[in-house]
Amino acid sequence: MYKLSGVTKQYSRGKDTxxxxxxxxxxxxxxxxxxxQGPTGGGKSTLLQMLxxxxxxxxxxxxxxxxxxxxxxxxKLTKVRAENIGIIFQSFNLIPxxxxxxxxxxxxxxxxxxxxxxxxxxxxxxxxxxxxxxxxHLPGELSGGQQQRVAIARALVKKxxxxxxxxxxxxxxxxxxxxxxALLDGLWQEYGxxxxxxxxxxxxxxxxxxxxxxxxxxxxxxxRTTATK
Amino acid sequence: MFFTYLRRELRRRKKAAIVISMGLAxxxxxxxxxxxxxxxxxxxxxxxxxxxYGLGTDMTVSKAAAAASSxxxxxxxxxxxxxxSKNQSSDRVMVQGFETLKSSVVTQVADQTGVKxxxxxxxxxxxxxxxxxxxxxxxxNQSAGGKPGGGGSGAPQGQVQGGGADFSINxxxxxxxxxxxxDLGPLTxxxxxxxxxxxxxxxxxxxxxxxxxxxKTKKLTVGDSVTISGTKFKVIGIAxxxxxxxxxxxxxxxxRAQTLADSKDKVTTVYVQAADSKKISxxxxxxxxxxxxxxxxxxxxxxxxxxxxLSTASNxxxxxxxxxxxxxxxxxxxxxxxxxxxxxxxxxxxFGTLKALGWKSGRVTRQVMGEAFVNGLLGGAxxxxxxLAAAYTVTAISPTLTASLGSTAGAGAGPGAxxxxxxxxxxxxxxxxxxxxxxIALEAPVSVNTIVLAVALAVAGGLIAGTFGGWxxxxxxxxxxLRRVE
Ligand SMILES: Nc1ncnc2c1ncn2[C@@H]1O[C@H](COP(=O)(O)OP(=O)(O)OP(=O)(O)O)[C@@H](O)[C@H]1O
Ligand SMILES: [Mg+2]
Numbered sequence: 001m002y003k004l005s006g007v008t009k010q011y012s013r014g015k016d017t018x019x020x021x022x023x024x025x026x027x028x029x030x031x032x033x034x035x036x037q038g039p040t041g042g043g044k045s046t047l048l049q050m051l052x053x054x055x056x057x058x059x060x061x062x063x064x065x066x067x068x069x070x071x072x073x074x075x076k077l078t079k080v081r082a083e084n085i086g087i088i089f090q091s092f093n094l095i096p097x098x099x100x101x102x103x104x105x106x107x108x109x110x111x112x113x114x115x116x117x118x119x120x121x122x123x124x125x126x127x128x129x130x131x132x133x134x135x136x137h138l139p140g141e142l143s144g145g146q147q148q149r150v151a152i153a154r155a156l157v158k159k160x161x162x163x164x165x166x167x168x169x170x171x172x173x174x175x176x177x178x179x180x181x182a183l184l185d186g187l188w189q190e191y192g193x194x195x196x197x198x199x200x201x202x203x204x205x206x207x208x209x210x211x212x213x214x215x216x217x218x219x220x221x222x223x224r225t226t227a228t229k
Numbered sequence: 230m231f232f233t234y235l236r237r238e239l240r241r242r243k244k245a246a247i248v249i250s251m252g253l254a255x256x257x258x259x260x261x262x263x264x265x266x267x268x269x270x271x272x273x274x275x276x277x278x279x280x281x282y283g284l285g286t287d288m289t290v291s292k293a294a295a296a297a298s299s300x301x302x303x304x305x306x307x308x309x310x311x312x313x314s315k316n317q318s319s320d321r322v323m324v325q326g327f328e329t330l331k332s333s334v335v336t337q338v339a340d341q342t343g344v345k346x347x348x349x350x351x352x353x354x355x356x357x358x359x360x361x362x363x364x365x366x367x368x369x370n371q372s373a374g375g376k377p378g379g380g381g382s383g384a385p386q387g388q389v390q391g392g393g394a395d396f397s398i399n400x401x402x403x404x405x406x407x408x409x410x411x412d413l414g415p416l417t418x419x420x421x422x423x424x425x426x427x428x429x430x431x432x433x434x435x436x437x438x439x440x441x442x443x444x445k446t447k448k449l450t451v452g453d454s455v456t457i458s459g460t461k462f463k464v465i466g467i468a469x470x471x472x473x474x475x476x477x478x479x480x481x482x483x484x485r486a487q488t489l490a491d492s493k494d495k496v497t498t499v500y501v502q503a504a505d506s507k508k509i510s511x512x513x514x515x516x517x518x519x520x521x522x523x524x525x526x527x528x529x530x531x532x533x534x535x536x537x538x539l540s541t542a543s544n545x546x547x548x549x550x551x552x553x554x555x556x557x558x559x560x561x562x563x564x565x566x567x568x569x570x571x572x573x574x575x576x577x578x579x580f581g582t583l584k585a586l587g588w589k590s591g592r593v594t595r596q597v598m599g600e601a602f603v604n605g606l607l608g609g610a611x612x613x614x615x616x617l618a619a620a621y622t623v624t625a626i627s628p629t630l631t632a633s634l635g636s637t638a639g640a641g642a643g644p645g646a647x648x649x650x651x652x653x654x655x656x657x658x659x660x661x662x663x664x665x666x667x668x669i670a671l672e673a674p675v676s677v678n679t680i681v682l683a684v685a686l687a688v689a690g691g692l693i694a695g696t697f698g699g700w701x702x703x704x705x706x707x708x709x710x711l712r713r714v715e
Pocket of ligand 2: 044045046166
C-alpha cells in the first residue's frame, strides 16, 4: 500500500525553481489500478518517480507498506527498486546491445540468482508476453509493440509488488496500443499487482477504474467505482 | 552478464574503442621503442668501452699525466746511408703514452679495499720504417749518418736533393698481456677464433696472438711468425673482437713486451675489477688517495668522453624520445578519458534505466570501468606489438653509429716527418689508439622490464579513462531513465 503525504518536489536550476509537485496526498491500496492523467508538464512523471523510488521528494513522505522510501538509504532504496518495483517507459529503454532474453535478465541481476535460473525465468517472462520465439533477438530487430512487451517482461520477471508505467503506449500506434493495454490489464489481474499508469490518452483514462489528474503539481482523484455506485 | 554486456558494448562502440586503443597503442609503442633504443645505445656504449677495457673491468689505473714531457721518448731512426740503395728496416718500440707505472702498483691496487682483482698490462706502439735510402742524392751534414727523422721539434739534419729516399712507415699496436691473469684486461673482449690463446706457461714465450682484422690485412695466419724489433714471435692464435674493434693489433706476453720496450717491471695500465659494482666511485677515490701519481678512469668517466653519432643519437633518444613518448601518452590518456566519458553521456538513459531496475551504482560504474579497461588492454597489446615490431626493425636494419672516445692518454708527438724522402705510410703512427673511433651497429633490445612498464601504462591508461567515465556514470540517477535524450 502506498501512502503519500505532502509530497512536494521542486527542481531548481540557478535562480529558477520549478514546482513540479505541490503537496500531494494520495493512498493507493494493494492490487489497485490507478491511471494518472493531466496536461503536459503537470508533474505526472515526477510523481511516478517518487512512487518508484527513482528520486526523492523535496518534502513529504512516500510510504510503501509502512516504510518511507523517501528517507531510505541509497542502498536500501536500490534494494526496494530491485525487489518490489517494476517499471516500464514510453520509449521502452531496452539495452540495444542485449538480446530480448538478456534485457529481461538485467532485472534479475541485482537479485543474485544463478545464471541458469535467471535465464529460465527470463524465458518464461517472455513467454508470458507472447515472445517465446524472439528470445535471442536484439531490440533493433523487434517492432515497437514487441519491444514494449520485452520491457513489460523485464518489469514483471522479478514478480514485483508494484508496476509503474509512464505512457507505455505513447510510442505505439492504436492497434498495438490496445494489445499492450490488454496485456497489461491481464497481467495486472494475474499477478495481483498494484498498477499505476501515467497517460496522456483520455481514451485510456475513460476505461480506468480510478483516475488521478495532476495539474500544476496538484492532484485530484476521481474514484469512478465509488462515484458511479 | 558483466562480460556479455561488456563484449556487446565494445563491439557496438567499435570506432571509439579503436580510437582509444590506437592512441594508447601509439603511446605505448613509442615508450617501448624509445626504451629499447636507449638500451641499445647504452649497450653500444658498453661495447665501445668493452673494446678498450675488456670484460669485467670497472676501472683502469694509469700514471697521472705529467707536465709536457721531454722529447726524449720520441722515436728516432738511424739509417746508414748507402750507395747500393739496399732495403733497410728499423723498428721502434714505444710505450703508448710514454708513461708507465711500476709493476708493484698492480699489487698495491689489488690490496685496496673494494678491489676484487687488478691486472697490469703494457700497451706498446711499434713503428716499422723500411725502405731504401740512397746516399748519392742525399747531402748530409758532415757526419756519416743522416737523420731524416728528427722528431717534432727537431730540425731536419740533412737535406735531400733529388730525392733518393723511399721508405714506408708501418705502425701497429702491441699489448703486453699478463698471461697469469687472463680473465681481466683487453683481450677478454675478443674470442680466439683460430689457433689458441695464451696459457700461464707463456710467461716469457715468444708467441703472439693477432687481431683478426690486422692478421687479415697483413695476410698472417696461425703458424706464421712476426718480427718485432728483432725478436721473432710465433703466431699462435687469431682473436676476433666482440665489438669488431680490438684494443690492440697484436698481443704478446707481458714480460716479452716489457723486454721489447726496455720497460722492465713497468705497466701502462692496471685493469681493476671492483668487488661491488655499486661502489666503483669509492674504490676510485681510495686508489687515487692511497697510490700517488695515478689516474683512475672508470667506465662512467670514459662513457662521458664518448662522442660522435652514437652520443648524439643517445642524447636524442633519452631527451626527445622520452618527452615525445610522455607527450603522446598523456594525449592518449586524455583522448581515452574524453571518449569514455562522452560515451557515458550518450548512455545516460541506459544507465539510468539500469539503476531504476535496481542495479547498484557500483555495478554500473564497474561496467564502464570494465569497458575502458579492456580498451586499455587492447591498446596495450597493440602497442606492445607495434613497439616490438619497431624495435625489431631497428635491430634488423641496425644502423651504424660512430663513437669517438676522447683521448685519455697523454698527448705525445708522433714521429716527425723528416726532410725529403717519400713516406709511404701504412697505418697511422703513434698515439692513434689513444683516441678511438668505433663503428657500432645499433640494436634495440626489448627487456622484460620494458614490457612490464608497457603493460602497466596500458592498464593505467584504461583505468584513468575508466575512472573518468565511471565517475560520470556513478553520478547518474535512476530518474535519468526518463530523460529524453538521443
Ligand atoms: N530534472 C528536472 N529538472 C528541472 N525541471 C524538471 C525536471 N523534471 C521535470 N521538470 C519540470 O517539472 C515539471 C513536471 O514535469 P513532468 O515531467 O513530471 O511532467 P509530465 O506531467 O510528465 O509531462 P509530460 O506529459 O510532458 O510527460 C515540468 O515543468 C518539468 O519541466
Ligand atoms: Mg511525463
